[in-house]
Amino acid sequence: MSFDRVRKPGNARTGSPTETAAVSGVAWAVKYHRTLLVSDALVLIVVLLLSTYLRFGADGGEAAVGSAEIGYLFVSVAVFVCWMAALGLYRSRDPKVVGLGADEYKRVVSATIALLGLLAIVSLLFKIDVARGYFALAFSLGVVGLLSSRWALRNWLTGQRNYGHFLSRVIVLGSSKDVGYVIGQIQKKSGAAYQVIGAALTGGHDMGFLMVGNNKIPLVSTIDTVVDAVKQLRADAVIVAGPVKGGSKFVQRLGWELEESATELVLATGLTSVAGPRIHSRPVEGLPLMHVELPQYSGAKHVLKRLLDVALSAMALVVLTPLLAVLAVIVRRDSPGPAIFRQERIGRSGEPFMMYKFRSMVQTAEDDLASLLEMNEGAGPLFKIHDDPRVTRSGRWMRKYSLDELPQFWNVLRGDMSLVGPRPPLRCEVDAYKSRVQRRLYIKPGLTGMWQINGRSELNWKDSVRLDLYYVENWSLTGDVIILWRTAKMLFKSQGAY
Incomplete structure (x- = not known):
């Protein structure tokens, strides 16, 4: 495939109205x-x-x-x-x-x-x-x-x-809050297929642009003149971000007007925590009804998940036995204390269990915690600091590549954990949970999960909770396999591991 010109790497999700990707729409x-x-x-x-x-x-x-x-x-x-x-x-x-x-x-x-x-x-x-x-x-x-x-x-x-190729040029329409949220989500997703070339706001705005993160999104029209902007800027789609004045009649009229330019009309649903497979549309006498399946926390799908956990964890323990033995020797020789660190974590339905890891800190780590609380860089109730003085020499490189977590395959085989799930919390974290966050405990915690492939310790508390709750309500076996695959790739990048 040939291209007219090549753009330098950078944020290709947003651009000025005059910028045109070589291949788009x-x-x-x-x-x-x-x-x-x-x-x-x-x-x-x-x-x-x-x-x-x-x-x-x-x-x-x-x-x-x-x-x-x-x-x-x-x-x-x-x-x-x-x-x-x-x-x-x-x-x-x-x-x-x-x-x-x-x-x-x-x-x-x-x-x-x-x-x-x-x-x-x-x-x-x-x-x-x-x-x-x-x-x-x-x-x-x-x-x-x-x-x-x-x-x-x-x-x-x-x-x-x-590099800015193969992106659909879009104008996002709605209130400044809704438009900012939709554009922010597009910017966060590296695989998103859209390049935002402008915004059309329902209300007035003092400046000629809308700030979303570090990007200035040009205001190219009002909602009444968005069709003219589509023709002028050769947009491939209009995204309606949230409710607008005129409701369904406005959306219907906008769709009619966009037919002439073959421009797509995309409606951003407010169901931000619901994955696509749970949403089904069913027309009833011309009225489009959106059916949202309720999350299921038991049944055949969970039995299959458990079978996958048993098969893969047993296989991993057999294959990794020589590596586990070598790591245990290294931990014992590096600093005084046992090779395996045991810590109580809270599992499904609030049941406590003993989680196993290779010891990556000095034996007195728990006693030394009080003197380090002022240096906490962790998210929410989590305690994390870069260059933690309690971490041993072997612990640093084991944490970097998540080797310290390999003994948790035993927890998975026992049934305390799953291969994929929310991060296993401490009791003190659970005690600080608000009612909404309690939903994390509806399924087993995981050896890996959404938090692992989206930044790990670099995530703030709000994003960590959002990702875990999204997984709890929308998980699937196919999604688990994809998370496991992405986790394997993440181990070599060591992003957010400390």
């Missing part, structure tokens, strides 16, 4: 869709040819169709066409889901599973005898190949967006 969506189409096709061609070769060798083999026989080359062509069609029917290349979140990956897997089921039914009805080994190879390799290629392209897309 509909243009980037079309180009990226084509890229995904070609990538999916190449992956499936390689996978199907490789599966045929591994199962049948160079001869290719033949499948029985009733009383006739056809070569697996023709079978592969049929599977290829159906697989590509399934990916299309499940809208796995939809610009609204690609490049951000887990929905793109879910659709790829769902399309593949649906196709596998359909082929099984067709084979049974029409008495097509296809080798199970061929299907097993093709679909397992296919899922891995498709997900890997989507992941690689997503990383490439994120990199391009950091």
Whole structure:
């Protein structure tokens, strides 16, 4: 893909109205869709040819169709066409889901599973005898190949967006408070697909711009003249941030006026703590109703989560046994005291449990705490300071890469903790919780979680609570796998670990 010019790295989420990314809006969506189409096709061609070769060798083999026989080359062509069609029917290349979140990956897997089921039914009805080994190879390799290629392209897309490419140019409309919040969230998310080129406020404003963080967002229009601003600035979308004067009638009229310019209309819901999978729209006699599923804290999904915890924690303990032994020796030789540090933490439903870590501080750390309270840099009730004098030499590098937390796999196997969940709190922290924060205790604390992949100790208390509560109400097995993957990458960056 070629670009007219390249911007220097920086904050590509906001820009002046005259700045134009090389590829934006509909243009980037079309180009990226084509890229995904070609990538999916190449992956499936390689996978199907490789599966045929591994199962049948160079001869290719033949499948029985009733009383006739056809070569697996023709079978592969049929599977290829159906697989590509399934990916299309499940809208796995939809610009609204690609490049951000887990929905793109879910659709790829769902399309593949649906196709596998359909082929099984067709084979049974029409008495097509296809080798199970061929299907097993093709679909397992296919899922891995498709997900890997989507992941690689997503990383490439994120990199391009950091340079200002492949961003939809948007104008955010609403009150100054709502507009500021929406733009702030767009700026925080590195994978966000929007470049804010201006704001349209419902009320008056003394200056010609709105300050959001360190960025000046130009005020390009009022809500009554936003359509003219869209045409003049070639915006790809208008985001309505919160309620506006005129309500649904204004939004309906705005949508009609934007039809001529093919500009998208995006409504920012006030349900900021509710994830997309919990929201379902259902029209009733022309009235669009939004259904929000209530969080579930028991049931089959939690049983599957526990099975995943047991399997992965047991595997980790077996594989990491030599490393755990070496670390234990290092801790014992580095400073007096036991290798394992035991501390009471509060788990699900307020139940206390003993959490295990490699000791990273001197043995008298708890007694020395009182003299350090004035130096506290932690968030809320947490106690944290950079260059804590109680941390040992081995403790510093173990904390940097979270090696001190490896014994918590035993807590996960025992059932005290989960692989993914809120941060395990101390009793003194729980005693200081307000009623809303108590919801943290609705599920088991985690070895890792949203706090781990979003800055760890650098998070302020408000953001830490917000992330934990969001996870408690919106967690999913797919989301857990993504958090585990991102945690593995974070270990090498050591951001916020001290």
